[in-house]
């Protein structure tokens with residue numbers, strides 16, 4: 001059995017004060033949660049949330065990371081900086097980073113390899129746009145993103161990677177992929193990983209679904225064979241919504 005992994009991507013929401021208050025509430029509410037849970041606040045909110053999460057079962061993530069170790073990269077944040085404030089997982093390749101900030105498969109790959117070399121775990125996001133799905137090239141897109149993103153990552157390092165399948169058309173739109181659609185895409189991603197590594201690596205890979213996950217649809221999604229978790233955006237921002245998602249089981 002693969003462990004359920006529920007992650008909250010706060011995106012550009014929550015100041016340090018609000019984030020700390022919210023994290024404190026989550027610590028209390030999720031003390032008995034059976035799933036692995038992570039929150040990924042904005043960079044400046046991370047230290048305050050890190051303090052609030054101390055000693056809890058909730059992991060701390062970042063939403064992005066520089067593709068260099070240090071130096072003249074104005075506006076960037078390094079792996080070392082993230083680790084020092086308690087981050088253990090970094091989300092890379094999110095569709096908003098790809099679409100709005102020009103992150104290519106090559107940049108995502110460089111960041112993944114750098115994060116792994118710095119002992120950070122990775123949530124690696126992939127997913128197609130509506131135009132790509134309608135053009136019937138869903139599998140081509142997923143194949144390219146998965147194989148290019150994982151280039152140079154070895155089988156041992158794969159235990160530190162979670163893949164998040166986030167169809168772009170389902171993000172923040174209220175349109176969720178049906179459980180069958182999600183399962184089919186996840187099964188395909190698992191097959192691609194199996195062809196790159198081994199059956200064992202593919203079987204133990206955690207694949208999260210992301211895109212309008214809510215308390216009302218999380219159970220049906222998580223019931224699917226290949227859906228092992230959720231990467232939650234909007235519904236990760238309130239106790240009322242995130243707690244029942246994390247405690248779906």
Ligand code: 13P
Pocket residue numbers: 009094166170171172173174210211212213231232233234235
């Ligand atoms: P929503 O849950 O708001 O659709 O966002 C999904 C997402 O992009 C998580 O990374």
